[in-house]
Amino acid sequence: MTLTDSNKPETVDVVIVGAGLSGLRAAVKIHEAGYSVVVLEAGERVGGKTLSVDASHLGGKVDLGAAWLNDTNQSEMYKLANDFGFDLIKQRATGFNLHQEPDGKVIKLPHGTMPLPSGAAEVVQEFLEKLNQWVDEIDPENPSSHPEAKMLDSLTFGQLGFKYLGPELGPAVADSATSALLGVGPDEVSALYMVDYFRAGTGLDNMASDKKDGGQYLRNRQGNQTFSIRLAAKLPKKAIRLRCPVKKIRQGSNGAIVETADPRHNFWAKRVVVSVPTCLYSTIAFDPPLPPSKQMLGDSTTLGYYSKTIFVFEKPWWREAGLSGIIESETGPIYFSRDTCSEEDGQYSITCFVVGDRGREWSKWSSAERKRIVSNQFKRIFSAVDIKAPEPVNIIVQEWTKQPWIWGAPSPVMMPGTLTSDSGKALRESYGRVHFVGTETSLVWKGYMEGAVRSGVRGAEEVIQAFEEE
Missing domain, CATH: 3.50.50.60 (FAD/NAD(P)-binding domain)
Incomplete structure (x- = not known):
């Protein structure tokens, strides 16, 4: 030059x-x-990968990117929130979740319940206990020093699930972790990387939790x-x-x-x-x-495929029906959802996550078709339990994979x-x-x-x- x-x-x-x-x-x-x-x-x-926008003309903010923190083991973020005077909202998880099975059937489940085939709970629990053992043992500064590091790093997480859970349970259980947390399929990521990722997040239980110490405990009213x-x-x-x-x-x-x-x-x-x-x-x-x-x-x-579709409503109608606002779907494109309301602002929303392989397929449609497809699934899930979802006042879609200079979310695998x-x-x-x-x-x-x-x-x-x- x-x-x-x-x-x-x-x-x-x-x-x-x-x-x-x-x-x-x-x-x-x-x-x-x-x-x-x-x-x-x-x-x-x-x-x-933090982006906050107006929810609708009715007021309030919603987060199109990173959404949660906590006040215990996420001390740096909590300190910043206090320093800046932000208003933190406890994540609501009260009421029944809606679980959509592979055939489209929808069942109500108490929050925190994992739907499993008859007789599967014990074998899944054994796998989770083995995972937790590796998580407790691994050195985050040197994961490769673990005695079983080479074995774990020779397998994808999907292969590990298959090894311990077999062909019926393995793929689904493995995918529930990799797609939800990282937006990738279980055969796109090393098993050792997942163990290290769980360790960094203080364990899989905390990463999945919306309670104190959990990865989904607090939201920021200001965005x-x-x-x-x-x-x-x-x-x-x-x-x-x-x-x-x-x-x-x-x-x-x-x-x-x-x-x-x-x-x-x-x-x-x-x-x-x-x-x-x-x-x-x-x-x-x-x-x-x-x-x-x-x-x-x-x-x-x-980077994985990670996107959000946020439905904003005039009222929190699902709460009145005794529901948590949490959807878990085995069909897609929606993978899971959370209640993301800010009551003080009159902002009532459900944020749906479209992630992983399902998200990549959904992403191939036009913008209008993507919105139509996810809206129809959203309505069908609630109508299956005799609840008619009202028309939203706004629908906001954010696809992180299509953002220049970002390419995906949340973290490279x-x-x-x-x-x-x-x-x-x-x-x-x-x-x-x-x-x-x-x-x-x-x-x-x-x-x-x-x-x-x-x-x-x-x-x-x-x-x-x-x-x-x-």
């Missing part, structure tokens, strides 16, 4: 690539330590994108640069040049923090190239053979003056907002320590 007066790089202590929660949390911590920062965001907004907006507000006004996709990072002996798609917006920095999913590393040219272990991370990880390889061990390693953060790099609650924020803190601490040692 030939430098002219108009495209000479701006000088800054640290460039952060990506204005999601991990990048912004890193930027704020580095800025508060006294160093200058610039955050380069390829998209048109801050927030990454979770406001975490990113408020973090960005802690930085100097010119620190956030939107519509600035990074194309190249050229490292030298004392710094790095970060080139964006617009040659008028290039930067020289002493350190760089990359806060994009591993599978997007290939969108950036690194000079010198990333080591093979890092390159393989980019090539061998993938690894296929067999990756986590026990050099790539698995290189996940959090810096390369020269470049540091890597993101929710998938977190030891705790990876794939969640908590994991994103914790990874940002870790990346900032690496940078600050490097400055102090220079």
Whole structure:
């Protein structure tokens, strides 16, 4: 690149690539330590996979992305919520759930009940106990050190389910975890990766729970994108640069040049923090190239299909019928749903998750057809228990896989053979003056907002320590 007066790089202590929660949390911590920062965001907004919009003309917000936190083992997010004065809403899970079986039949179930064929409960419980044993034993800092790591990393989670539960139960039980949590089928992800993911989320029971300590315990009345907006507000006004996709990072002996798609917006920095999913590393040219272990991370990880369809109503009619608003479907495209109301705002909604292979098939239809298909399923499920769902005042659809610079949600997954390889061990390693953060790099609650924020803190601490040692 030939430098002219108009495209000479701006000088800054640290460039952060990506204005999601991990990048912004890193930027704020580095800025508060006294160093200058610039955050380069390829998209048109801050927030990454947090996005909050108006529910309808009636008021209130809904989250199209990350939706929950808790006040115990997600301490970083809870502290931010308190610092920012956000109003937290306990997730409602009162009443009966509706379970749609493969033949379309719908049954009412008490919340927390797992519908299983006769005689299957014992064998499923044994499998879950074995899973929990691995989860308790695994070292999150070094998963490959587990005595059974190589065995687990030689299998997909689907194969593990088949091995322990057989062909009837195995695929369905395995898919209920991988699709719901990560938007991928059970044969798209390593069994060891799933055990490590469960460990990061403090165990499968907590990850599935909407009670205290659970992954679905609290929602933010103001919407979770406001975490990113408020973090960005802690930085100097010119620190956030939107519509600035990074194309190249050229490292030298004392710094790095970060080139964006617009040659008028290039930067020289002493350190760089990359806060994009591993599978997007290939969108950036690194000079010198990333080591093979890092390159393989980019090539061998993938993001799942994750989308939401939110039905907004004038009243919470399902509550009056004694229902929780929770749907669990074995037919699709809806996989599961949650009551996402904010009573103080008069906002009454049910958020339906369309994920995994079912979601990919549904995604092939036109926008109008997708909305029609999911609306019809929603109505059929309630009519099967003699409840007529009223017409919604608004329907909001968000497909994360189709979002530029995001490609999917919630977190990249690894296929067999990756986590026990050099790539698995290189996940959090810096390369020269470049540091890597993101929710998938977190030891705790990876794939969640908590994991994103914790990874940002870790990346900032690496940078600050490097400055102090220079």
